Amino acid sequence: MPAESVDTPREGLAPAPRRRFPAQAASLLLRAALPERRHLWQGVLWLLAAAGLEALGPLAGKYLIDNYLLPRDADLPRIAGLLLGALFAGAVASWLRYLQLVRLAGVAMRSVQRLREQVYRHVLRLPMAFFDHAITGQLVSRVTNDTEAVKTLYVQVLFVILDSLILLAGAMIAMLWLDWRLMLIVAALVPAVTLIVVLYQRLSAPAVTRSRELRSELNAHVAESIAGMAVLQAANAAPRFRERFGSLNEGHYQSRLGELRANAWLLRPVLDFLNVGLLAVILWVFGQRASSGPLGALEVGIVYAFISYISRVIEPLIQITMQFSQLQQALIGASRVHALLAETEAPAARDQGRVSRGEIAIERLTFAYQPGRPVLHGIALRIPAGSFHGIVGHTGSGKTTLLSLLLRFYAAPGHVRIDGVPLEAIAEDSFRASVGMVPQEPFLLAASARENIAMGRPLTDAQVEAAARAAHAHGFIAALEQGYDTLLGEGGARLSVGQKQLLAIARALAGEPRILFLDEATAHIDSETEQLVQRTLARLHGRVTVVAIAHRLSTVRDADRIVVLNHGRVAELGTHAELMALEGGIYQRLYQLQQLEEEDEAQQ
């Protein structure tokens, strides 16, 4: 298989729409900073005051030259007063700048902290359908890297730009006061720089967007390789993965290079050139004035002040343009975060319905992941409270989909009722507290056995142990070197798949659910352990409604009723004995096939 090109579009998160970067970033930042308006205004006021004080420096210089140095007036007390005044203003400006920095940096850090929490909270509330197309690494990249880019926007970019703009305005006002015609010449810099910045944005935006996309692709690729390391190594796929990583990395390098080229060509060199040009023009104007009359004392003071102010105009402009590459990165990061926040959350159940007994009624349930391609057709089922129902059927017949709908992972309004209450009208807390689930792939945290069973619920040690005993997980947990406190490694790496499954059952039982859904909970355990699980399920009979998908038919042999799904339809329904009596039925065939397999295995 040839290595995938980095341009091959991959499924994943929606890209950020390119046209509205600045507006999206601004709304994101404003919302995040809103709770700290007061700090923000204070910081800006101090910044203004500091810039105002700093702008006084060249004016004091001009005053000193014009009134004391050129007329050779050695009025020492006044000169000392002037110098001390300028020094004092400088010191106050530095102090205000320090205060402003501490305050605004605090606002920035807290705003980004809030933003990151908001993004994570949002991700937790997204519907399961979102995760069907989300790629883990890309998502992680948005929650961590892109919010970090937004921090840069706050901490470095916006403050430097704001500071520079204030300095620029101060210098322009002072120049206006000194000589408005000369100020107009200097002011010509502003549209020139704006033009450069617009040009830079146009040239670099595609490269910056591409580099952020590729960076998140790199994250996704690494995350995927680590998650599937066993398969990757067994399939000798390492060279192909390395190749794809290399090509992603090269693409990332090239797009960063494109961005840096735009930066290197457009920003600093052009401004340096403008700086020299402007100085030449100003000196030429003064030269003209001097040649048309004697260079008066007043002119020397203005020359000094103007040359000082030109550097105060150029420097902020350079600072602003230098920030533009960072700003570009941050804006694109912000719009990627914005795109994620714009994903619609799962609708919260406003009603306060509760699960009481655990009776499930399904009526005319048809469901499609993609419009026009239904995977379930007109399902109708009544599952009495406390009963045990098995769901069986061929691969792809819709078993997990049915369970996902009953678990509210996807919406099927009006087709499912629990205890007579429409599924969507049951309050989220009541629903999740009353419904337990053991998924097909047991998911374990990199935490202790105890934490894995409790899953953040305030359970006592006795409750955790009781749940583990009920799930027959106590034996192997107690045998671990630190018992319930043993850390299980990432994804429960220290346990066998069957043990993980038992732990997942313990976790579901620890919540004392009214309804328990199991998705092939016995697929990975030996026959002896399977019998233990069967006994556990039998003990729940009458108290908990159990719906269990099983490939291994022995698990659901004792079920009150077995539902046989075929191509998304209920094909057969009855007890084990009833279904076995259906000559040529799907269940009968499946059962006989499994018995033959078991006999084969026993003979080997």
Ligand SMILES: Nc1ncnc2c1ncn2[C@@H]1O[C@H](COP(=O)(O)OP(=O)(O)OP(=O)(O)O)[C@@H](O)[C@H]1O
């Ligand atoms: N998230 C999804 N998006 C689109 N189609 C899906 C999705 N999940 C499942 N399907 C499709 O829906 C159909 C039913 O899948 P489902 O997982 O419910 O079957 P199943 O009976 O549980 O299979 P298995 O026994 O292999 O777990 C399949 O054709 C599958 O391709």
